[in-house]
Amino acid sequence: MGKTKSNFVQRLGKINWDLAVGKDENFDHTIQALRKALAAEEALVRMDSHHTYAEKIQRVEDVIAELSLKKCQHVQIGQPGVLKGISGGERKRLALASELLTNPSLLFCDEPTSGLDSFMSYNVVQMLKAMAETGRTVICTLHQPSSELFQMFDKICLMAAGRTAFLGTPLEADSFFKKLQAPCPVNFNPADYYIQLLSIIPGREESCMQAVKNICDEFEASDIGRKIKQQTLAAPTSISGDIWTISNLQLSPYKVSWFSQFRAVSWRCWLSVMKNPRLTKVRCVQVFFVTILISLLFWQQKYDQLGVQNINGALFLFLTNATFQNLIGVITTFCGELPLFLREHKNGMYRTDVYFLAKMLADIPSFTILNVIMVSICYYAIGLNPEWPKILNTIGISLLVVYAVMSAGYFVSTIAPNIATANSMVTIIVTPFMIFGGFYLSVESIPPYLIWLSDLSWFKYGNTALLINQWQNVTNIICDRTNTTCPKNGEIILESLGVKMVR
Structure with a gap:
């Protein structure tokens, strides 16, 4: 092993x-x-x-x-x-x-031929027939089977009004309905005939219900019906011990351990990313376009009053770009795969935390690499603080914002019933956090009953951290002699923006 x-x-x-x-x-x-x-x-x-x-x-x-x-x-x-x-x-x-x-011994198939043409339906039923011949029990429901499909079944079950109208082989069905003076016509599909015979026709409900009742009663009274009823009678059992005692033994529905589930689901999530290169290319083009646009607009800013304003705007653009780009990239993660997840989870394939962690870890590398590339290029193109630890701090702050945005996107994806609803919820989620982030509105002027929105905003913490990282210990700001409001150093800039540093 x-x-x-x-x-x-x-x-x-x-x-x-x-x-x-x-x-x-x-x-x-x-x-x-x-x-x-x-x-x-x-x-x-x-x-x-x-x-x-x-x-x-x-x-x-x-x-x-x-x-x-x-x-x-x-x-x-x-x-x-x-x-x-x-x-x-x-x-x-x-x-x-x-x-x-x-390798199950019993297999239930609910309309396996739905949406298929006659040839494909025949292939699927033929495959089920071959599986049944290997010793498995195959039970399936078919919607309007053709005469070829009908002849392939070993036993058929006809139900109407919640009762069993017949259960047995096709030959036994033919004999049963002949005894009821309702034989299937020659060159007529038996499946269509039986469905028509047991249908409730609008306008003739009473007569049809009476006919269905007579057929079901005749089947119960027939030799086949009595034999089936006798075989299905449960044998009497004796109960020993306290029947109200709850056993502490809990059987796990999962076949393998947590680690094996995580490895398998992570590998599948990574493969889904690898087999969808178009999405990765679109993200790369988007990041490339935004990087070039920001670099050209804010190219090599001077440390004067106009440059200070432009640099502050560029830093906030880092946050807005990281928000919308990454939020839109993850809001469809779960709502698009929810039916698949529910089916596999209820089948005991993997746990909920395994699926969430695997999907998250599959998304993190691409989002991290693209964000690092964009911030690194824009940092030197704009001419931000040249001290070496500063760029590492900027990249780290941006990544923390990206991960916070991804968490918000995962939250939206889990509560949204479909992709269209998830896309419409982006504005509802982002707009309040952006307004209370401290760039468009001073934090000190926010009403007390809305201050909690500011405390939950990643714009607030990201913008504050980026501003402190950029302007702390900066003293070489150029000011004209005629301009008395020009900030002389970085501490004055932070104070004018309402940013308080903890020493």
Whole structure:
């Protein structure tokens, strides 16, 4: 087991190196290895911990072969209308494949052919038929199955008005309805006929309900119905001990440990970032544009009265850019994946804290690197305080603001029901914090009943920290002799802005 994990780590290192140096001849093999590793990581959280890593990899290969997914195993799943990916039938088989990793003996499928054409529906049902022949019990509901699909079922169950109208083989169904003097016509789809026979037609509710009642009563009185009822009767059991005693033993729904879940989900989140280079390129272009714009507008400011005003504005632009750029980048993180998370979490794949930490750690590197690049370039282009520790302080303050903004974005993403609502909430969240940040409105003039908004504003703390870092111990401000209001040093600038330094 330890050797297998070591080989896996070495393979991941090889993957990262190939991506970093950009080897074109190895790119296809690298992407294939990434996707296969993704399937393996899903198996890690779905299969029990007593299985070795090699056994889980082999199980992934077996399921891919069993569901005929070999030809599309290196194709992205895609998103309908956004990103082209696998077909509808392959998507259905993939959903079944994720459930078959644990090799269940009982499988429930709720309308697996919905949205598929007749050919794709036949392929999916044929696959379910093959799975049933291997010893599994497959129970599924179908919406208007064709005659070909109907003939593939071993047993059918017809229900109407909350009662069972029939349960048995298709041949038994044909014999049952013949006895009721309602045989299925020749060359007619039996599924359509039975649905029509048990339907409640508007305007004829009473007669239809009476017909359904007669059919259900006849089935219960038939030999098949009595046999099924006898088989389903529960055997009497004796209760021993105190039935109101609550056991302290709590079984965990998760198959693997917290660390294994975190490793698997983190790897999947990182792969989702790697397989979406378009979003990364858009962020890079956005940061490049803002960096060039700020650098050109505030190029090499002089330490005079006009330069002081421009430098203060540039510092606040650092905060506003970090806010909107990073907030919009994370507000769609959870609301877009909420259905997927709820399904996998309730299936016992991973914990809530594992998912949150993994998504957060996957976003942090790109946001951190882009912000450091922008602040570093703009710092020297504007000509801010040249002391070496000052630039490190500016980068650190900016990163703290970025992380605070990301936290606010995650909060919005968790409470917003959809992406459109999350986007509309950005202005509601940002505007009050920006107003009470101390740049547009003096903190001392804020009413007491609204001061709490200022205390929660990252603009306030970020702007104060950047101003102190920039103007502390600055004494070389150029002033004209005719201007008596020109600040002579950095302490006067901070005092005029209402910034108080703690000594």
